[in-house]
Amino acid sequence: MTLRTLAVLAISIGSAWTAGPTHAQGFVFGTDAPKDQAAAPAGARSAKVETAQRLLARMGLYRETPTGTLTPATQEAIRAFAAQNGLAPTNQVTDPLLNAIRRVIWQTQKWAGGNYKGREKLVDAAGLREAQILLGKLGFDAGPLDGTFGPQTQVAAEAFQESQKVTVDGLITATVLMNLRRAVNGVGASAKSTVRVLNWPDYIEPGVLQDFEKETGIRVVYDIFANAGDLEAKLRNTAAPYDVVFPTANSVPALATQGLLAKLDKPSLKNLANLDPRVDATLRSWDKDGAYSLPYMWYTVGIAWNPKLTERAYPGHAMDTLTSVFDAETARRFKSCGIGVVDSATDVVPLAAMAGGQPRWSGKASINAASQVLDKLSGTVKVIPTDQFIDALASGKICVAIGFSGDAVQAQSKSRGAVEYRVPSDGGLLAIDAMATPANAKNRREAHLFIDYLLRPQVIARVSNTVGYANANLKAGEFMNDSIKANPAVVPSATSLSRSSPIPILSEQDQRDIERLWSKFAK
Template identity: 30%
Template structure:
């Protein structure tokens, strides 16, 4: 849907400044037409698949009199390509931690007006100064998770302990991988004892060669339908984001989640606003709404991901608060590693990823 043009509206607003002073400031959720009538505004979101509770989106639309258009992408590379292609309609995006760093360096993100996001104080303190955006200048942490191994214990009789278990020939054509460059290459790097953010071409070459031997046994590279494939028992084992693992488990209790002994990636997805977004204030209003404790608890209970909202914790169910997937032990967390921006090494990652995908095709 195309966004409405604002030039004539702003001229009208300037001319009516005195009237607005007496009547109160115009809400971010409304625009004034030349005829004095209000027109519905549209908040265009470009985010991960199934990343908001539908009821939460519906309630925001009703409360603020707006319409939400929600488009989804499968990985950060897809997001970056879309944003680099030129001006887009989107008001809110959800880049992962390292992508926030990259996009801010490229001048692609708008600075947040924190006066419009007072509920930012509800976040846990460690999320109010993340390493990739220490002052929350461009982003707000939406959720965190870990990329580990999900497996169906009906078919995978021995609990996986290593990434090497994905290469087990017994699971040929029942292995599934998220379609994400950093997750897939990072998994193979960790398997071989390297950092998931190495810039060493020899180490990347080793990881790539290892992945080539896995590809014949992989049923698909998929992030959008990975939940359904595990729920339907089509996929038996694979790389899965922790929140998706919890979602799968609700419908298929035979699916378990583990962090391999070699370690795994820990990450944070965020909410950010593209530079030049036409509804920046409305996007900030939406972020603030999501940080309301009651809304936050309802949203994360539905999507199955970790809630960074400290004031929402008391509103969560006991099952949510005690779930081991959402509450990793100190020992497990010590085996995780954050992704970092690749800077000059990014073309190297891109090349190996494209070769891997083309080799599979």
């Protein structure tokens, strides 16, 4: 993808203080009218203040949860930014200040390279151009319709995300493009009501969302979370509560105990009988009474690799064991072609504990075993963000990794069969991602209609065909592609399943210990 030259960027930056919308890739945010200089009333919530807080947090100057309220900590962060960048002292949020913050972020945090801190998230040039067109139709000025990612496209994407009250990063990802398409072509302003959905990345069939909107007249606002910690943070801190979330089942007990989940109204679900009782029984290993959750997809956690690359790096090595990633000497052999683990501590740490001699989770002993394993891998094994794992495998940026079976299947498809996946011969994990409703959900009727829609065999089969995960629906098989339901990475053999332990239920202390361990390993 061709990016704008530094010279053009410099021109747009130089004119950003006074440029209007015709300077399409400059930093333009609203207008610079005198009235904009006024401070928000004391204690009032302001979207502009919340934007400033979020941007300042990216720079490490603001360390509280963005609230939109001009707090003393916010004013101190503004003053620090102004001092660091040679601006006139201020403790108020104005359009010129926001433009200046965005310029600094663009220059220092790799936005100009199409990513944020090295984390590539953009769609291709054709997708970018489509997004620019769609943003324009929605009234957001994304700059020239040229398929390049410039400052104005970033600002427009950020403004769209803010209008949806979803995660704001200003990037044109597959999820953002999906949301833009529905915002333009879906029910939009004519919607009778709304359901806000929070799911893992790359974990839905976009057409399912659009068809649900057409059938019900309910607008779907769709957001993603990166890992279990991110999910919990969004359940606690979001200004716009979600209505349906997709936690991994082993985290359901803790979320329920903390008052973050509500019990499901199962009698209202007309399609409940479609669930496979065997999968539902397995889910009750975690949610004992099945009160808070229903199964969405099930999967294993194991090893994915590119045979051509790994054979070149370590000829003759058997790839289907935990040692391929968790043995320090073996990992160093694969460093040249890229070795990693998915950014999901609650999945990876139990496997590391297995590799360290703890076949069953036992709290502190397992934490200690995992810590000894991971300490030796620091600097060799990468932590791969969940929304990049598939592309990293498919493109050959990594040659071996610990991750989810369904992601490996998607990587297989994208790489035309260049990726293989196995449940490790010395132990893997079996997990279920669940459907649940948050305790603070505002649209409970719509949430249950959405869940019930996903319980239809034809609907959930479409999701499985897209995401490469096995579903829990008894009747869905006849609607699934043979290439999916016959793939051992999707539905493992009985032998592979016998080697897979249910992902453990983690106590609050376990979660704190894992978070500390992961923070140290992932830095």
